Amino acid sequence: MEKARAQQHAESLMDPVLVCFSDEDSMVRYKACEAFYNIAKVIRAGILRNMSAVFDGLCRLYTDIEQTIKEGAQCLDRLIRDIVMEQRHFDFAALIPLITCRIHILNPNVRQLVLGWIVLLDSLPQVDMISFLPHYLEGLFGILASENRDFRLKAQECLESLLEHIRRSAADRPERTQKAIAEAAATVARCCRAGGEQRSEALFAEPLRELDR
Structure with missing residues (x-):
């Protein structure tokens, strides 16, 4: 009561x-x-x-x-x-703007918070984080450039997990998700051109281009 x-x-x-x-x-x-x-x-x-x-x-x-x-x-x-x-x-989708609007904040504590929530949502089967990939992918690349080794490793693991989800969804992918992958591929290409093609961005770029065909 x-x-x-x-x-x-x-x-x-x-x-x-x-x-x-x-x-x-x-x-x-x-x-x-x-x-x-x-x-x-x-x-x-x-x-x-x-x-x-x-x-x-x-x-x-x-x-x-x-x-x-x-x-x-x-x-x-x-x-x-x-x-x-x-x-x-x-409504898990309502959480995405709360996260993405803060992912470019350089404060390490905020980065820790935001990255933790991205990892959490990506782990939930009821949340399609791939559809929102264009909203936070560039921010994840920014965290990969962080001086904090733990942040870099966690961001790398998150990117690898997302890529694996993209591969697994190939057989049954809604139009919205396919569009998000195309936008994400464009984001990766832009980041590679601007940043000298960092290793993690390059590793993510080729599979995305392949999956976007």
Whole structure:
């Protein structure tokens, strides 16, 4: 009963806490992160009603100057991912703009967050990440140029996984996906011309050209 009541008042519970993510007082921000974690544990899918504000708040916490808040943000992020993975009738496509609009941000913490979500969505069978490839492929190449070795390796693994999904979908590929592959191939070609054809871009280019025929 208490959980059902909390679900009914999800926004009134969430909104004041999300505002506190930007408070000048670091203790307020930390407590807000902790409070939102506890709210999310109770209302679960209720937090997804305003995923745009939630993801924006998560980005703010990830870039906080206080290490304890960053660590709290990582715990909250893991919980939100678990909640998303539980959903069977969620509009996963709505998450893509939230991710792609931040993929070119150079802050390493935001890159960590964004890359983690791309990997997560790519792992879900109910999400067709290939159809959205043109929206984030160039950003992934940008992460491949990062000085952070872990980021580069994770981006490389993500690209290889996407390429494997493209190959497996060849026999039963909707027009929308085929169009996305064609756009992605053009993106790769442009990146190769502009950046001296980095190894990862070159490896991705030839299979895409082949699959786009």
